[in-house]
Amino acid sequence: MAIFTEKGHGGTESESALSIIGSGMRVVGDITAEGVVKIEGTVVGTVRAGRQVLVAKGGEVEGDVVAREAIIGGEVRGTVVAGERVEIQASSVVHGDITSKRLLVHEGGEINGVVRMGEAAAAEPAVAAAPGAATARSY
Numbered sequence: 001m002a003i004f005t006e007k008g009h010g011g012t013e014s015e016s017a018l019s020i021i022g023s024g025m026r027v028v029g030d031i032t033a034e035g036v037v038k039i040e041g042t043v044v045g046t047v048r049a050g051r052q053v054l055v056a057k058g059g060e061v062e063g064d065v066v067a068r069e070a071i072i073g074g075e076v077r078g079t080v081v082a083g084e085r086v087e088i089q090a091s092s093v094v095h096g097d098i099t100s101k102r103l104l105v106h107e108g109g110e111i112n113g114v115v116r117m118g119e120a121a122a123a124e125p126a127v128a129a130a131p132g133a134a135t136a137r138s139y
Contacts, residue, residue: 021037022040025042026042030063031043034051036049037053042060050067051067053071056074060074069086073089076096085100098114
């Protein structure tokens with residue numbers, strides 16, 4: 001069954017579903033969702049969403065974030081891979097690499113890692129290491 005968003009675009013119920021890890025909540029393990037995952041608490045593990053991962057101010061992820069769009073307002077200690085867009089808000093810190101077609105960094109947002117951007121980066125997030133080069137972490 002299809003539903004319509006405010007802009008009139010169709011989408012399935014699972015794509016528009018919102019999953020929330022509330023403030024004060026700690027999840028240990030990987031999370032996979034088709035829609036949007038909002039993290040206000042702490043997740044230790046990989047977070048995958050078909051649409052969007054939103055790490056709210058005060059939220060923490062100790063692992064990778066993989067989605068079509070990632071909005072980071074809290075702290076991520078791991079790799080962020082987004083097929084379309086990553087937004088680093090002023091209150092955020094990312095300790096890890098970022099791969100996406102587009103990147104928006106607000107003043108005050110911190111990135112401690114390598115940034116790969118553009119169509120090629122989003123299509124092939126895993127880059128082979130050159131001989132003698134440091135290897136990327138994986139969780």
